[in-house]
Amino acid sequence: MAGAPSLALRKPSVIPGFGLTLGFVLTYLGLVVLIPLAALVLKTAGLGWSGFLAIASDERTIAALWLSFSLSLVAAAINAVFGLVIAWVLVRYRFPGRRILDAMVDLPFALPTAVAGIALTALYAPNGWVGQYLEPLGIKVAYTPLGILVALVFIGIPFVVRTVQPVIEDLDSEVQEAAATLGATRLDTLARIVLPTLIPALLTGFALALARAVGEYGSVIFIAGNIPYVSEIAPLLIVVKLTEYNYAGATAIATLMLLISFALLLAINLLQAWSRRGFDRG
Amino acid sequence: MTRHTRLRSLAFAFGLAAFGLAGGASAADVSILNVSYDPTRELYKAYDEAFAAYWKEKTGDTVTVEQSHGGSGGQARAVIDGLPADVVTLALESDIDAIAANGGKVRKDWKGQFPDDSAPYTSTIVFLVRAGNPKGIKDWDDLVKPGIQVITPNPKTSGGARWNYLAAWAYANAHDGNDEAKTREFVTALYKNVPVLDTGARGSTTTFAQRGIGDVLLAWENEAFLALNELGPDKFEIVVPSLSIKAVPPVAIVDANVDQKGTRKVAEEYLNYLYSDVGQKIIAKNYYRPIKPEAADPADLKRFVEVKLVTIDDPQFGGWAKVQPAHFADGGIFDQIYKPSK
Amino acid sequence: MADVAISPPAVHRPVTTEPRAARIVLIAVAVLFLAFFLLLPLVVVFVEALGAGIGTYWKALVDKDALAAIRLTLLVAAIAVPANLVFGVAASWLIAKFEFRGKSVLTTLIDLPFSVSPVTSGLIYVLVFGAQGLLGPWLAAHGVKIIFAVPGIVLATIFVTFPFVARELIPIMQDQGTEDEEAAASLGAHGLTTFFRVTLPNIKWALLYGVLLCNARAMGEFGAVSVVSGKIRGQTNTMPLQVEILYNEYSYVAAFAVASLLALLALVTLAVKSFLEWRYAGELAAQRRH
Numbered sequence: 001m002a003g004a005p006s007l008a009l010r011k012p013s014v015i016p017g018f019g020l021t022l023g024f025v026l027t028y029l030g031l032v033v034l035i036p037l038a039a040l041v042l043k044t045a046g047l048g049w050s051g052f053l054a055i056a057s058d059e060r061t062i063a064a065l066w067l068s069f070s071l072s073l074v075a076a077a078i079n080a081v082f083g084l085v086i087a088w089v090l091v092r093y094r095f096p097g098r099r100i101l102d103a104m105v106d107l108p109f110a111l112p113t114a115v116a117g118i119a120l121t122a123l124y125a126p127n128g129w130v131g132q133y134l135e136p137l138g139i140k141v142a143y144t145p146l147g148i149l150v151a152l153v154f155i156g157i158p159f160v161v162r163t164v165q166p167v168i169e170d171l172d173s174e175v176q177e178a179a180a181t182l183g184a185t186r187l188d189t190l191a192r193i194v195l196p197t198l199i200p201a202l203l204t205g206f207a208l209a210l211a212r213a214v215g216e217y218g219s220v221i222f223i224a225g226n227i228p229y230v231s232e233i234a235p236l237l238i239v240v241k242l243t244e245y246n247y248a249g250a251t252a253i254a255t256l257m258l259l260i261s262f263a264l265l266l267a268i269n270l271l272q273a274w275s276r277r278g279f280d281r282g
Numbered sequence: 283m284t285r286h287t288r289l290r291s292l293a294f295a296f297g298l299a300a301f302g303l304a305g306g307a308s309a310a311d312v313s314i315l316n317v318s319y320d321p322t323r324e325l326y327k328a329y330d331e332a333f334a335a336y337w338k339e340k341t342g343d344t345v346t347v348e349q350s351h352g353g354s355g356g357q358a359r360a361v362i363d364g365l366p367a368d369v370v371t372l373a374l375e376s377d378i379d380a381i382a383a384n385g386g387k388v389r390k391d392w393k394g395q396f397p398d399d400s401a402p403y404t405s406t407i408v409f410l411v412r413a414g415n416p417k418g419i420k421d422w423d424d425l426v427k428p429g430i431q432v433i434t435p436n437p438k439t440s441g442g443a444r445w446n447y448l449a450a451w452a453y454a455n456a457h458d459g460n461d462e463a464k465t466r467e468f469v470t471a472l473y474k475n476v477p478v479l480d481t482g483a484r485g486s487t488t489t490f491a492q493r494g495i496g497d498v499l500l501a502w503e504n505e506a507f508l509a510l511n512e513l514g515p516d517k518f519e520i521v522v523p524s525l526s527i528k529a530v531p532p533v534a535i536v537d538a539n540v541d542q543k544g545t546r547k548v549a550e551e552y553l554n555y556l557y558s559d560v561g562q563k564i565i566a567k568n569y570y571r572p573i574k575p576e577a578a579d580p581a582d583l584k585r586f587v588e589v590k591l592v593t594i595d596d597p598q599f600g601g602w603a604k605v606q607p608a609h610f611a612d613g614g615i616f617d618q619i620y621k622p623s624k
Numbered sequence: 625m626a627d628v629a630i631s632p633p634a635v636h637r638p639v640t641t642e643p644r645a646a647r648i649v650l651i652a653v654a655v656l657f658l659a660f661f662l663l664l665p666l667v668v669v670f671v672e673a674l675g676a677g678i679g680t681y682w683k684a685l686v687d688k689d690a691l692a693a694i695r696l697t698l699l700v701a702a703i704a705v706p707a708n709l710v711f712g713v714a715a716s717w718l719i720a721k722f723e724f725r726g727k728s729v730l731t732t733l734i735d736l737p738f739s740v741s742p743v744t745s746g747l748i749y750v751l752v753f754g755a756q757g758l759l760g761p762w763l764a765a766h767g768v769k770i771i772f773a774v775p776g777i778v779l780a781t782i783f784v785t786f787p788f789v790a791r792e793l794i795p796i797m798q799d800q801g802t803e804d805e806e807a808a809a810s811l812g813a814h815g816l817t818t819f820f821r822v823t824l825p826n827i828k829w830a831l832l833y834g835v836l837l838c839n840a841r842a843m844g845e846f847g848a849v850s851v852v853s854g855k856i857r858g859q860t861n862t863m864p865l866q867v868e869i870l871y872n873e874y875s876y877v878a879a880f881a882v883a884s885l886l887a888l889l890a891l892v893t894l895a896v897k898s899f900l901e902w903r904y905a906g907e908l909a910a911q912r913r914h
């Protein structure tokens with residue numbers, strides 16, 4: 001769909017391998033991702049519309065989905081802001097310990113989520129290293145939605161940093177210099193020239209962090225209070241339904257999450273394609 | 283290590299895994315899988331060793347008992363989905379019923395297969411409080427007082443949590459003269475005092491003991507004793523309420539699997555041996571109440587406090603077949619507790 | 625120290641950098657944020673693991689079940705990572721070098737496993753291969769074990785690490801455009817030759833980085849694997865599952881010991897990546913200028 005609309009399947013190209021890679025990619029994607037996901041949809045379809053709607057409109061389902069998606073959006077937004085700052089600092093400034101900091105960013109990718117959950121709970125529980133100082137201030141983190149937010153910020157931060165970083169590295173300093181020579185203040189240059197260039201990458205990072213946060217289970221489960229309607233995330237509700245042998249209910253919620261995520265991702269991908277065209281090539 | 287040797291060691295590991303899954307190579311070696319719930323880890327660790335020694339002596343064969351532990355409901359679901367369990371030793375009758383009902387891997391009349399409704403041990407629900415009992419918690423009605431924080435897992439995902447819930451229900455029912463509305467009110471008030479609903483009993487114990495959350499933990503008696511021993515006898519104490527429930531964790535043969543694997547004989551003997559003097563002794567040592575107290579060490583028995591116990595077959599409950607759908611099913615009484623009032 | 629970034633040190637170009645005070649504030653924000661959210665949890669893991677002394681730590685690691693978990697984790701990663709590597713290369717070639725209809729849908733589909741909850745990832749394989757699932761009865765009749773055995777764990781791991789390599793490669797290959805490959809092709813080079821001679825040298829760092837991340841995530845996956853594992857001690861427990869089991873047995877030190885191995889793995893991964901970036905900084909910078 002990208003590029004000029006045309007009736008042909010693809011634009012002609014002399015580069016070989018289109019058929020081969022398309023075939024392989026679709027087969028692999030189909031076997032590993034699409035067919036199993038189709039089983040999910042199939043199982044949900046077994047419920048019929050009314051059954052699906054009954055689960056989808058259940059107050060508890062809505063509360064859990066709302067919690068998951070709203071906290072994920074907030075976490076992704078926090079990550080977008082701080083991720084941008086971190087990426088900027090790591091690329092543009094030289095200071096002692098920069099490399100260590102740079103390496104550390106990937107930690108949430110590599111640290112198992114269950115370990116992260118246990119470690120974060122140990123930190124933010126009222127008797128934990130951080131929690132004991134927050135408790136007298138009346139701030140409760142562990143076992144509240146705030147705790148979930150902390151976990152989601154933790155797992156999402158590398159997505160933003162790593163997608164924005166290469167773009168900052170490639171920033172064209174000539175344009176900035178030109179702007180500065182023409183009398184633009186640094187803030188102006190940043191807002192008018194630098195930021196727009198970063199937006200597509202920032203959006204990608206935001207989308208990835210969001211998508212990852214929505215489904216997160218391992219790290220959240222330890223630090224959330226898991227109280228229905230208050231701190232019960234959607235993936236936990238799936239697990240609850242599963243232990244009740246309620247496959248239909250579990251798959252219905254999973255399908256709902258999938259639909260919302262897919263819609264969000266697609267929207268962000270399109271937004272990104274649009275902004276890339278607008279700023280880069282335009 | 284070169285890439286080559288690493289690949290070879292991986293192939294070796296793969297071989298080992300396949301070997302283990304195939305259940306042994308020689309005819310004299312047999313392996314069975316016991317799928318159990320969370321708090322039985324220590325019990326079966328000790329029991330499996332005793333049983334292997336017994337089986338070796340009796341038949342000359344070496345038996346390896348593999349263990350899988352997790353939340354009772356999740357474990358039952360895994361067996362339904364194909365986890366090749368030879369025996370299940372779960373927290374609730376209804377979980378084994380579910381295996382029988384979904385796919386029929388366990389026969390419908392499994393309860394009659396072994397003595398005492400297939401329950402070689404029982405337990406009950408007690409309170410674990412912080413040392414010195416600073417909040418003065420004596421009985422169930424102390425738990426609904428404002429400002430008291432109660433730690434219990436989610437009855438939806440934890441078998442032990444259902445016993446906790448039912449024990450509270452039984453107490454309230456006895457005090458309200460069988461008035462269901464009042465009993466509901468009591469149980470609702472109790473759950474309003476719960477700040478964290480962990481997914482399993484072990485999670486709740488950790489929340490209470492390690493994270494310092496809550497004033498009282500509702501726990502299996504065996505779990506409370508174990509926590510006391512493992513996590514510091516000077517930090518907690520056990521409070522036994524005036525009335526509790528007789529928690530009955532049953533065992534069963536997974537017929538479809540043992541017949542396929544040809545392990546019925548050893549699996550049946552494995553469960554039977556739980557009722558032997560040796561089995562009962564190990565059970566009592568691990569803080570479960572033995573079904574035959576005379577076989578157990580009197581010193582172990584002394585640890586159990588006399589408490590008035592209501593059973594699941596009491597008229598107010600009418601057995602698991604009734605309790606499960608009424609209280610714990612989707613939209614059941616437990617779900618209504620958390621429904622925001624409009 | 626050679627640096628990756630193209631921009632020379634800030635002092636020479638005051639016009640294109642921020643005032644000193646702003647820089648300090650920004651650095652402070654970045655350092656504090658990372659210290660709070662990333663360093664502290666890592667420190668907790670090691671402090672708890674070594675809390676009872678190095679002897680206890682070592683004993684926890686050479687435990688029979690812990691070793692079995694380590695072996696299984698290595699095995700799973702050894703299958704899942706190469707599989708996704710091949711897929712990632714093919715997918716990025718397809719997406720970066722050709723214009724075709726449905727490309728943005730395909731890109732989204734490749735990202736999809738990121739947004740599928742790990743719990744759901746496990747669930748879908750249960751729905752397909754479980755005893756009650758679509759293929760379950762057929763598999764059982766033929767004695768094929770997938771769920772609650774190694775193949776199921778591998779599949780779930782492949783699913784959750786699916787997009788990592790492709791995600792790293794697509795933007796780099798898109799940036800590099802298609803001129804080089806077109807030139808090679810018009811000179812009559814074979815497709816594979818073109819890839820190995822022309823494309824691969826340009827993308828090898830991104831490729832390596834993708835593989836490292838994919839590997840780290842493959843070894844650390846918890847949610848999806850826990851649904852399909854069956855948790856049989858010494859057989860189907862991966863390291864993250866072993867951590868949970870030990871934690872649930874009140875063996876906190878042992879739990880954190882195994883966890884620290886995984887954290888160590890994370891650190892080694894990152895160290896390797898940093899080392900390579902440093903070692904080949906010149907090459908990388910040249911490549912980025914393309």
